[in-house]
Amino acid sequence: MATPILVSFIGSGNLAWHLAPALDNMGYVIREVYSQNPNHAEALTKRLYQAEIKASLDFSTSDSKVFIMAVSDDAIADIAREIILPEDAILVHTSGSQPITELQFAATQNLGVFYPLQTFSKSKKIDFKEVPVFIESQTEEAEEILMQLAHSLSKEVRKIGSDERKALHVAAVFASNFSNHMLTIAKEIMQQNSLDYEWLKPLITETINKSMYLGPDQAQTGPAKRADLEILDSHLEFLKEQQPIAEIYKVISQHIIDSHYEG
């Protein structure tokens, strides 16, 4: 890179925690970090080569080119309205569910979306090469620079619109948040019955390996897949003191039965 692109972050949550250092390591310069929580901003700047903590959303004197909002979805529109940017700045959000129009009241037309499809937690390192990045942009300049950022991080970069990105995000909630929550419930049931959660780990590993290998539809097994109503009833009876979990058991089992025996 001839002149490095300067970048500022708004937000210091799980995504910023991984994305800012990853860009830093690829030769971009992270100049500033703003966060509602100054302690979080400080912790993140410590992971970066030359970033400073920013106390307000007035970036009028900033020399950054790209402003990446890694904030909760409901904060995007407000911050876009409030933020004061230098001339020709590019403002992007990183949300799967929010359309690019969420940024429309910002004082720039140089708008974009930079959506890395992954689950980020501060305590688990991420290899960005394996994280697909989805780009949307309102200007050619924004597209060019976001594509450059994305390609230097990831081997899988796609341009998609806001509607497709939303569908992708809903699918991702099932694939990641909900599949993980099934493991949380499994762990709870094991603990409530003084059984060792470790015993389930080979099953979990094989379930995912098989699902990747055969496809999840072909990999399905279990009493609902076999429409074994007697077992389903006995499991619901077992869960009768825990209505929310019984309800989850019921609606998922019904959907498995319907997918295999109808349509």
Added chain:
Amino acid sequence: MATPILVSFIGSGNLAWHLAPALDNMGYVIREVYSQNPNHAEALTKRLYQAEIKASLDFSTSDSKVFIMAVSDDAIADIAREIILPEDAILVHTSGSQPITELQFAATQNLGVFYPLQTFSKSKKIDFKEVPVFIESQTEEAEEILMQLAHSLSKEVRKIGSDERKALHVAAVFASNFSNHMLTIAKEIMQQNSLDYEWLKPLITETINKSMYLGPDQAQTGPAKRADLEILDSHLEFLKEQQPIAEIYKVISQHIIDSHYEG
């Protein structure tokens, strides 16, 4: 082994398909395979060194010691009643959900349960060393022989009672069948929106890796975890033409919110 233990299988489904050859390979001798579906019985005997197809449940002249029922849960009691066994035979079932008493009307007291905790599909090979096996038995002789079989297959063998095994099975349904079904729904949503399911695979892999590393409760992310009601509503709106999936989205999200913000 001095004199090999002779084993017969009743059933030729996904479990028998993997368990019978695994025992065969460990030096046990699978003598007979009975199945309601003679074609399935024939296919399984072809995977075995010297097994024969058995046309009825009359095993009175069999020289086998152990009779393993790998059948659907609702068939166990009927087969236990009908099967005619040689003297001192050990009869076991392989079900997670059925108690050992499901075998009580069999013409032997040498009863047991041999429950390998794994998801089995015919088209995906299984390494039994990594499959925990759970044993229950009604006599010392049954226990001794089932422990021998289990230890020669697996590095993780436990004795547990029928109630614990049922809890384990309910937990396994969440950990395996339901987590896999979340991936099936994700794939459907991707396909309905002409998006490539492959894009979700790094997310799925990382979700499970992180869940194993941090524990599923610590690994949880997503809009429900953040109680982001605006996103939850917009996702439900997105799913409004698909009520069963919207219903699943709703009950799981509610349970994630409740787990993180109550109690």
